[in-house]
Amino acid sequence: MHAFSTAHDASQRSFDVAIIGAGPGGYSAALRAAELGLRVALIDRNPHPGGTCVHRGCIPTKALIQATQTLDNIQSAERYGISAHITHIDYGAMHNYIRTMVRETSQGVSGLLAFRGVQYFTGTASVSLQHELSENTASATPAESSSAVPPNASSDNSSDALSDACFTVTIEPPQPTQSQAATSSSPSQQHESTQITARHVILAVGSQAKPLYVQGGPLAWNQSLLNSTGALALTEFPQSAIIIGSGVIATEFASLWNQAGVDVTMIVRGKGLLNSADRRVSTVLTRELQRQGVRIINHRQVVKLETGVNLGVRMELADTATSTAPETAPQATSSQSSETLEAEIALVAIGRAPHTHASWIQDLHITQELPSDTHTTTAPISVDSHYQTRIPGLFAIGDCIAGPQLAHRAFAQGISVAEYIAGIASQPAQEHSIPRIVYASPEVALIGLTKEQASKQPQYYDIHETIYPMTANARTHMLGQTGSITVVSASIHDDIHSEEQPIVIGIHMVGPHVSEFASTAQxxxxxxxxxxxxxxxxxxxxxxxxxxxxxxxxxxxxxxxMR
Known part of the structure; x- marks a missing residue:
């Protein structure tokens, strides 16, 4: 039973906006558009809204981090004169806690959608144009097409107001399980598709984990070779784990598993963690994880991998280094010869690819060209500054467009698109300053440009970098932890800023609870x-x-x- 209505009759099948994908971008766009008086359809394969973030990403991961940080706090309680010992971990209760957090978060979204009158459809959607594009529009860039056709949505719910719908959305219902099919009195009705029309469509189709390619082909996921979804489904912590990757997901799992007592090894293809991060942030994070017991192997790649029921994971590594790591980087294990590692499981966390493989998306010709030197098989959707594709009225937001794949970025984009469609002069999300957070121990918050990035942009000059050690902070000292804050400032060539007043163009932080004040930096x-x-x-x-x-x-x- 849904907490919000599902449309069935024909009078409820014409909408101002149809949104495909009920993750952070999709449901935020739906909530804002409905708040502005538009008739909104929200479509997702999952009957429970929230997308990857709520069900398989942000929420369950952070709930698990909360649990493992509690373990770590108990183990370090002696520092404060408290004698405490962990006698037992109830994995069933821990996973019930995580499932409860997921369920309650999704139910909260469901309630909001119901309150604002959003119509929710469960199924797999596809989009087609009701009218052929003109030759000029079909070949236009997103920016050109958006300027030609401004939004003209109406809050009028009459059929006349919606008679100029541009898109048809076909919704195929979820396939019934064997038990559902066996008990159904009319199985054929379960497979009937639904069609709705909409004047505007927002694609918020999300992303999927990239597979690991070894010896020319992608490896299939199994009980020993996991992506983040599989890692969250584990019923207990493994004894040992190898993590392939150096980004946000890889670092967070390395930290939380290590806090839970797992023997963790990270395989890093490049020179260190968080490739695009400020170098000092990466240095401090690497040093702290190593101090806590995480083994980090830089400049290595997997050239052979075997899994089995009794084997776990066995992999062979080869050197990928093309240059020497900087002197400021912590010394991680590295050798010129091959190396074999074994563990109970392996987590592949090498990024996520846009979920744009559907044939109907390809038929619309709205995706970017794929680089020839990548294993990625899906490309992001091309959009303009208002997130509109080359097709007027068709928008895309969130993980399926280029840029950092962040839930809070998708929230901002969803609100912006909904307001743009409603005719409000809204500002697009400030992409350059969106915080990127790593919920490890210590936490990381990255906002804006690093000094190296700024030096490559000609409008900036007289670039300065200020370092503040968080060991000088009283609360950090009380925890016995460390950290660092880097402030990047520069003068800028434009007509707005005075040359006498350098501006802050980047703030990069690593330390306890830095996520909580990242918005101030933003x-x-x-x-x-x-x-x-x-x-x-x-x-x-x-x-x-x-x-x-x-x-x-x-x-x-x-x-x-400080001095």
């Missing part, structure tokens, strides 16, 4: 505040967040609690 970078103006912020004392205030004071030449 505001500073997103609004291009001057270093002096940003340093005027007053942070409560003692807090973790005041470390950012101290870093900004230092960047302004007015350091307080």
């Amino acid at each position: 505001y500073i970078v997103g609004h291009a505040l001057s270093v002096h103006e940003a340093s005027q912020y007053i942070f409560p004392h003692p807090t973790f967040s005041e470390a950012l205030g101290e870093a900004l004071l230092k960047a302004d030449g007015r350091p307080l609690h």
Whole structure:
């Protein structure tokens, strides 16, 4: 039983907006569009909204991290004069807790959709145009096509207002299970498709885990070779795990499994963790994970991999280094010869690819060309600054377009598109300052440009980097932890900013709870505040967040609690 209505009769099958995908981007667009008076259809294969984030990503992962951090806190309690010992871990209860968090989060979204009158369809959707595009429109870039046809949505719910629908959306119902088919009195009715029409369509189809290619082909997932979904489905912690990858998902699982007592080894193809991160952030994170017991092997790739019921995982590594790691990087294990590793399981976390393989998406010719030197088989959808494709009225948001695949980015894009369709002069999401968070121990928050990235952009000059060690922060010191904040500032060639006032163009943090004040950093970078103006912020004392205030004071030449 859904907590919100599902349309069936013909009078309920014409919409202002049809949204495919009920993840963060899709449901945020649906909620905002409905709030603005538009008739909204939301379609997803899962009868419970939330997408990968709620069901197989953000929510269950962070719930698991909360559990393992509790384990770690108990084990370190002696520091505070508290004697505590863990006698038993009830894995069943732990997974019930995680499932409860997922269920309650999805139910909360369901309730909001019902309250705002969004019509929810369960099934697999495909989109077709009701009218052929003109030759000029068909060959136009997204930017050209969007300027030609501005949004003209109406909140009028009459059939006349919706008679100029541009798109037909066909919804195929989920395939029944064997038990459902056996008990159904009319099985054929279960397979009937539904068609709706819409003046605008938003594609929020998400992404999928990239497989590992070894010896020219992709490896199939099994009980020993897992992606993040499989890792979350484990009924107990493994004794040992090899993690292939160095990004957000790889780092988070390395941290949480290590806290749970798992013997963790990370295989890193490049020179270190979080490839595009500020070098000091990567250095501190790597050093801390190694100190906690995570083994990190840089400049290596998997050239052979075997799995089996009693074997677990056995893999052979080969050297991939083309240059020497920087002197500031922690020394991770590396050798020129091949190496064989064994573990109970292996997690492949080498990124996610847009979920754009459906034939109807290919037929619309809205995706980018794939690079020839990649194993990726699906390409992101091309959009303009308002997330509109080359086809007027067809939008795409979230993981299926280029850029960082983040739930909060999708939220902002969904709201922006809904307002744009409704005729509101909304601003697109500030892509350059969206925080990228890693929920490891320590946490990482990356906002804006690094010094190296800024040096490659000609509008910036006189670029400076200010480093603040979080060991100087009282709350961090109380935890016995460490961290670092990097503030990147620069002067800029434009007509807005004074040459006398350098602006903050990047803030990169690693340390305890930095995710909780990343939004302050996002505001500073997103609004291009001057270093002096940003340093005027007053942070409560003692807090973790005041470390950012101290870093900004230092960047302004007015350091307080440091030399």
